[in-house]
Amino acid sequence: MFKKDLQGAPKQKLKSSAQRALRQSLLATYPLLTPHIEEILPKKGSLESMKLPDRNTLYVLDSVPLFYQNDGSDLLPHLKLVHRFPQAFPSIRIDRGAIRFVLSGATLMAPGLTSAGGRLPVDGGKPLEEGKEMEQGIVEDGRWSRELAKGEPVVIMAEGKEEACAVGTLAAGTDEVKAKGKGPVVEDAHFLGDGLWNLNTA
Amino acid sequence: MADTEQSEAPVELQSRNVIYCGVCTLPPEYCEYGGTVKKCQEWLEKHHPDMYARIWSPEALEAATAALSIDAQKRAAKDAQKKAAKAEAAEQKQANKLASSVVTIKRIERNKKKFVTAVIGLEAFGLDLKKVAKDFGKKFATGSSVTKLPSGGEEIVVQGDVSDELEEFILEKYKDVPEDNIELVDDKKKK
Numbered sequence: 235m236f237k238k239d240l241q242g243a244p245k246q247k248l249k250s251s252a253q254r255a256l257r258q259s260l261l262a263t264y265p266l267l268t269p270h271i272e273e274i275l276p277k278k279g280s281l282e283s284m285k286l287p288d289r290n291t292l293y294v295l296d297s298v299p300l301f302y303q304n305d306g307s308d309l310l311p312h313l314k315l316v317h318r319f320p321q322a323f324p325s326i327r328i329d330r331g332a333i334r335f336v337l338s339g340a341t342l343m344a345p346g347l348t349s350a351g352g353r354l355p356v357d358g359g360k361p362l363e364e365g366k367e368m369e370q371g372i373v374e375d376g377r378w379s380r381e382l383a384k385g386e387p388v389v390i391m392a393e394g395k396e397e398a399c400a401v402g403t404l405a406a407g408t409d410e411v412k413a414k415g416k417g418p419v420v421e422d423a424h425f426l427g428d429g430l431w432n433l434n435t436a
Numbered sequence: 437m438a439d440t441e442q443s444e445a446p447v448e449l450q451s452r453n454v455i456y457c458g459v460c461t462l463p464p465e466y467c468e469y470g471g472t473v474k475k476c477q478e479w480l481e482k483h484h485p486d487m488y489a490r491i492w493s494p495e496a497l498e499a500a501t502a503a504l505s506i507d508a509q510k511r512a513a514k515d516a517q518k519k520a521a522k523a524e525a526a527e528q529k530q531a532n533k534l535a536s537s538v539v540t541i542k543r544i545e546r547n548k549k550k551f552v553t554a555v556i557g558l559e560a561f562g563l564d565l566k567k568v569a570k571d572f573g574k575k576f577a578t579g580s581s582v583t584k585l586p587s588g589g590e591e592i593v594v595q596g597d598v599s600d601e602l603e604e605f606i607l608e609k610y611k612d613v614p615e616d617n618i619e620l621v622d623d624k625k626k627k
Contacts, residue, residue, distance in 0.1 A: 273451060317463070318451035331508055334515060337469045397454060397463040426462050427470065 235288070235304070235422040236429035237339040245282040245294060245435075253281045256293065256309075260301070263308055263387065266322040266370070274300060274315070284435070294435045302430065308403065310387050313424060313431060316398045323389040323401075326408065326419075327353035327376050330393045336400050337427060342390065342420040344411045351393035355381050355408050382408045390420065400425035455484060465491055468516070472523050533560065539606070539613060542621045543599045551597035556585075558592065561612045565590055568610075575605055 248256070257275050261268055275281065275295065284292045289305040292312070299312040316323055328336060329351025336342055347354050355378040370379045382388055384407040390400040402423030411419055424430050454463055459479045460470035464487055467476035480488040490496065537560035544552050555572075559565055565582045569592045573580035578595040585591055594602065603618055 270451070314454075317454040320452070331512075333466075334469050334512065337466070395463075395465045397465065399466065426466055427460070432461065 235290070236286075236424055236431075238429050240286055240429040240433045242434055243285045245284045248281045248283055248293075256281070256301075260309055264311075264322060267319065270319055270322065274319075286430075286433075292430070292433070292435070297435050299430075299433070299435050302424070308385075308387055310401055310403070310424065311389075313398060313401055313426060316389050316401060320389070320391075320398060321371065324370070324378050324382055324386065325372070325376075325389040325391050325398070326355070326378070326382070327351075327391040327393060328399075333392045333395075333399060336390065336392075336423070337425055339423075339425060339428060341405075341418045342400070342402070342423065344406075344414065344416050344419050347411060347419060348415050353377050353391075354412055355379070357412070384410070388420065390423065390425075455487065458483065464488075467491075469519075470523075473516070473520065534612070535614075535617075537561070538617050538619050540619045540621055541599050541602055542623050543597055544623045553594045553596065553598050553602055555592040555594070555602065555606075556589075558606075558610075558613075559590065561610065563610060563612075565592055568592060569594075571609070572602070572605070576601065 253275070257271065260275070261271060267274065279295050281300075282294045284294055286292055286302070290302055292302045293300050293309075298314065300315050301309045301311055303309050311323060326347055328342065328346040329349045331349075331351070332342065332346030336346075346352055353376040356373055373379045376391065382404055384404055386404050388402065388404050389398045390402065391397075392399045400420070400423040402420035405418050405421045406414075411417075456462065457464050457467050457470075457476050457479060459475045460467055460472050462470055464476070464480050464484070467473055467480070470476060477488070477492060480491070538557055539561075540554075540556040542554040542556065544554055546552055558568055569580045569582050572592060572594050576594060576596065576598050578598070580592060580594045582590050583593050599620055603620065606613055606618065607615055
């Protein structure tokens with residue numbers, strides 16, 4: 235999505251009501267962030283938004299990028315935020331061979347996940363139940379505790395690395411990926427070293 | 437952000453502080469994909485020797501390559517080489533461009549004894565013209581604006597004849613601009 239370098243636009247201060255709404259939708263999308271919300275979005279902090287090409291909006295707090303959003307769809311975390319709270323976002327892991335493709339902006343394909351080095355959520359993971367949003371997380375060996383559905387935001391980790399390397403939305407549910415074993419999984423991701431990463435938010 | 441919060445209530449900070457490479461801005465473990473591997477390695481060795489030892493130790497490298505088949509290894513190596521060459525070429529090009537680009541300071545006669553000073557070519561040095569124009573205005577206490585040229589591109593127009601001071605100011609403030617690349621031109625009004 236941000237393969238090309240971006241030019242930052244002037245930042246705009248957000249109304250406090252908009253900020254509250256954002257906070258709400260953030261917690262709805264990422265319930266695991268609840269314990270950290272004060273640290274990410276302090277009530278008093280003044281959040282700013284920055285318009286980016288292709289109807290993307292980036293939310294910045296004190297020059298630290300937090301989230302970006304494409305035309306009113308789900309909020310996606312900026313990678314710098316993922317690095318600060320890696321345990322709060324559903325993740326999948328790619329094998330070593332796929333890293334260099336993802337880092338040059340390619341669509342993530344299923345074989346990068348189904349091979350020995352990749353990690354998909356555990357088999358037969360139950361879907362999320364109402365009121366039990368907090369009971370998910372990484373169980374054994376870098377696998378998420380439930381199957382992730384199509385369209386869900388997901389963080390992409392990499393084999394042998396500690397930090398996440400990309401963020402995107404699933405183009406196919408993880409159960410489908412396991413069954414088919416081919417095809418695109420994450421399209422148009424935000425990855426390390428892309429335009430959004432290099433954007434100057436100061 | 438964290439400081440203000442801490443002073444209010446002793447909340448334990450749970451965010452991790454990740455170190456980023458000073459050369460390619462990625463987390464150091466991803467430097468190998470950046471194209472400036474050599475420089476990244478040097479930077480990391482200097483600034484975070486412990487991390488350097490962990491990431492670039494022979495054992496770690498061996499483990500990294502062992503997972504790939506020989507064919508894939510070759511391809512990855514070739515890819516890395518290509519990337520490095522590309523990054524180097526881009527750097528070279530940038531340096532050449534810097535060396536050959538000229539900043540022209542033009543004194544334009546507006547009305548017998550009144551002048552404006554136009555500065556052309558600062559954008560080649562990666563400066564934001566709008567901000568620079570603001571600085572000029574502050575320094576000389578005159579109007580200073582960015583105007584579009586009919587030939588495309590932009591120039592900064594400062595009111596008044598400030599060409600000599602402007603040269604000094606640019607040299608002092610923007611160290612990237614070499615002295616030899618600044619050119620002073622006097623533009624008389626034709627009658």
